[in-house]
Amino acid sequence: MARSGVRRPNIRAFRLANGLRVLLAADDESPTASVWVWYRVGSKNEHPGITGASHWVEHMLFEGSPRYPKGTIDRAVLRVGGELNAFTDTDFTAYFTTVPRDHLSVPLDFEADRMTRAAITDEEVARERTVIHSEREGNENWPEFRVEEELFQLAFRVHPYRWDALGRRRDIEQMTAEQLRQYYRRFYGPKNAVLVVAGGFDLKATETEVRRRFSPLPAWGENVSVREEEPAPSGERRASLRGPGTTPYIQIGWRSPSLSDPATPAVLVLDTILGGESRIFSAGMGWRGRREHPTARLYRALVEKGIAVRATSGWSPRVYPSLFTVQAQAASGVSLDRLERSIESVVGRLTRTGPTRREMSDVHARIRRGAALAYEGATGTGFRIGYFATLDSVTLEDDLYHRLLRVTPRAVQQAARDLFRPEARVVVRYEPTGEAHDE
């Protein structure tokens, strides 16, 4: 029988005088220790001219700080067998390092060094510009990336969720090193960060070490709220793209609530019913992606019936209202019109009749099993604790878990009615220029 409840390890939480929030989750048995630093800065803090700045600064934090010249952070971690990386999202930027437990001091040392003193030099910015171009161009090779970028640009006219975290091409070409330094100085620092250490370590000794390394840092780092408020949508928006590809592809988006909205649990359930896996509590997969789930409505109506080869929904609750999306790739010979009508029919039926008892029971089973085994391994533990703490608080996870299990079919139907309004719909269709076949 699957166990129930979120099985999170105990957390020692405290805040330093300079504002740094620290969360320590020790597990005596773990052979590794994982250090995560989350900054509440992301593409939400950018504006035209500096779109992509958060992502670029993320790259620059590997390019040198006073005690760790260029290349030495990577080397310090890899030579002890560790791994490290970072990622930038709309609402946050996260850096993580996992090392064998005896080497925990390595990431703690360089994270403190680069929190306020990263060297963002003109020379390194110039070199990294082409690397970032290459990252963006690699993404542009995928129709799915192009469609999603267009979808958010259409949906948002003033809010910074309008652009992708990679930034616009023009801004990548023109942004200066000084702009990046200003951006870093404004948003980076203990006041705007959450430090999570998870895995095998001595709690007392690590708390002492964290205090010693991070307390001397200046109380820098602004957590800036987005002032631009996106007007309510007043009509459908659509665009068509053409380019290389396999079969027609579509994404449809609807304006969705923010993380703090009371409707969020119902929308998460709605996403699970349409797409198949619970976004936040999913067994064995974290946030890595979605598998096909044969009970999902989109799958049953589109994939099983031969209309699409892939179909799912997607929704990550964000700090500000964002987009709930549905995406589908047509089966060979199926037109975009038919694909779109089929999606509309699925969401229309859910809006009219709500979920079945069976569907609700399936969703609850998935949430329970996902929560029961969510915490295994220091890296995954550090991620989960940091994610919830950065967006809200660690207890948000428990709160969401209990609220998700209390969502009623009627609440899901109401959420569908509020969400799937025709005037809030944004559609981007991708027509491949000639089907790809082997010569």
Next chain:
Amino acid sequence: MSSRGDPLRIEYGRELNGLAVVRQASPAGAASFSATYVGPAGWGFDPTGEAGTARVVNQLLASGAGPFDRVALARRLDRAGATLTTECAPESGEVTIWGPAEDWEALLSLLATVVLRPRFEAADLERVLRQLAERQMREISQPASRAERELYRAIYPEGHPYRSAGLGDRRSITRIDTGRLRRYHRTHYTSGDALLVVTGAARLAAVEGAARRVFSEFVEHQGPTLRLPPVRRPSARTVSVRLDGRSEVDIRIGGDSLARSDPKYPAAFLANEVLGGRAQLSRLFQRIRERGGLVYHASSSLEAMRFGGHWTVGAGTAPKNAAKVVALLTRELERMERQEVAGRELREVRESSIGEIPLALESTADAHELAVEVAYHRLPGDYLLRWPTLLRSVRPAEVREAAGSAMNPGRAVTSLAGPSPRR
């Protein structure tokens, strides 16, 4: 180390009618269990003219088995808190179940049902064939997969299992029907030369007992044999495919290489790590991304399988930089063969590889992957424990020699797919 045993020590049990049972202790503190069935069911065994069969059979295993249709199976897994994944490779087909450790016997029983008693319903077959047809198109339309495809087609002769991704073509998959699937399944999933690898808290005897019960339908007979046409050592050449409308060119350079059981494997492994396998420590990352600023990714991989393997270096770049990146990749390859790796560089890469072992023990799923690899290649049960010693015994001259034979730039094929630089 776990009180249940050391996850780095793999225990081989008795063979049950041709099914070898292998057990690994789960990492300390892990609450989950994993089990994988590995059968001689890769696309190298596709019947002539029916390429794609192995992939279809493998994928359909997760689409209903025994008393469970596809939906009932999904619900059963949900309620057990388990996930089921399938994977098809040139030589083998795998099915893995993962879930709560306390329910391991029930999960093992479900795995056996999935492996031994698939339903192969007509509607599921149609769906999988539609998806496969789209994947075929994607393989030739996406620069990364297209560059890889052309590389392997240039290295391996017709009929070689490593030549393709096992997707078949438009014609071959029209020949696949449920009768053919059942025949393939009977030969490749229910008998001979198969493995059951279990990672959990249960002891070997208990695992053997459970395996005997749930895999009782397994029939002992000689497993199928993989046909391997000889690989003619090609001379260096370039294959280029123009794909307009994309932003970036994908580049692959590679050749055929050694099998996992080759005594030179540890030296070749280190050569690959130095070149491009050890992420940010590697030469390709340092020289092409960090110094040159020419690419976002540049790496190499050495895929050593049971009967052979290949090594590949890869990068993606703007069309105008493609020639420059190819030249840099080639130069680094040649340097591996020409010059001995400095002792300090080799030491750093080697100790990094050894040091990462604890990271593979973070979770049951991570540790299980190691056990499946050891068991599939029939390596000794203490192989993972001896791995550091094996690596530390490799000398710089052996790395250079391995680079010359396992990653020979003199006979490398260069494959490019993407927009033309002239545009």
